[in-house]
Amino acid sequence: MFKIGYRTIKTAIGAPIAIFIAQLLQLDYAISAAVITMLCIQTTRRASYLKAWSRFYSFLIGVTIGGLVFEFIGYSPLTFSLTLLLFIPLAVKLKATEGIITSTVIILHIYNAGALTVGLFINEVILLSIGITIGIVLNLYMPSLTDDLVTIRKEIENNFSRILHEVARFIETGDHSWSGEELAETAQLLEKAQELANKDVENHLLRTRHPYIDYFHMREKQFEILERMLPFITHLNATDNQYKYIAKLFEDLSKNVHPGDTSIQYLERLRTIRQRFNKEELPVSREEFERQANLYILLNEIEQYLTLKRSIKSFK
Incomplete structure (x- = not known):
């Protein structure tokens, strides 16, 4: 008989809640809130807080690089590749590796939209905030060791x-x-x-x-x-x-x-x-x-x- 771990249970609870809130707020790419929530559920409370900051930090780096590359060079698979070549090494150097996957998803949103607007930026900030907040709240409960x-x-x-x-x-x-x-x-x-x-x-x-x-x-x-x-x-x-x-x-x-x-x-x-x-x-x-x-x-x-x-x- 297989065993369901507490992280799996938290993920099963947090992911749909994140989607529900994102859809309630009529956000674009609402499903991404679930992905962010899943990534934010960690094994310890301290890791949750530290990695939450890393994700925000990485988000700012990714959006800045993606926005500049796409707006000045254009939106194409090659410019997306160039963005990752610039973004990932910089995120590693600045010790923001935990947010690389999350930020890549957001960069893809910008690529898909074909333009980085204020509305899209706010949309992504709210998505990220929903995922991180739900992840931290769920991680307030940790089984006693x-x-x-x-x-x-x-x-x-x-x-x-x-x-x-x-x-x-x-x-x-x-x-x-x-x-x-x-x-x-x-x-x-x-x-x-x-x-x-x-x-x-x-x-x-x-x-x-x-x-x-x-x-x-x-x-x-x-x-x-x-x-x-x-x-x-x-x-x-x-x-x-x-x-x-x-x-x-x-x-x-x-x-x-x-x-x-x-x-x-x-x-x-x-x-x-x-x-x-x-x-x-x-x-x-x-x-x-x-x-x-x-x-x-x-x-x-x-x-x-x-x-x-x-x-x-x-x-x-």
């Missing part, structure tokens, strides 16, 4: 828990059966999460930051650390009892992946582990030296992982 953000946050946290659990299991037993699929999935989820959080910011005109942006950025950095840890962990000897307390730390971390801050207690445990590690006898072989070096690097990575969590305020 809070539930989506909470859902994806929980999915990321569940994956973190699984990864940490599998790390603990490997250190303790040397079991290599984990497929690691959570790694690829988490990378995709983090990318999607940042997109959703940024989109939610764009839907609030007075909001410049979002708590979830910082939270997902923190998880992204922690995920990078987890990925860096894995090669060092594979070099630990699972049969050596001295690594059991490291496995216990990872297992406990896996049970406490949530928005709250429990990093202080784990940093204290890490400090105790370091003290224990420093009291151990010096390695007598190259293999033991490499294992202890890997463990030392691993402890530093865990510390960075926990320190990142402290930088984010707890929230629900």
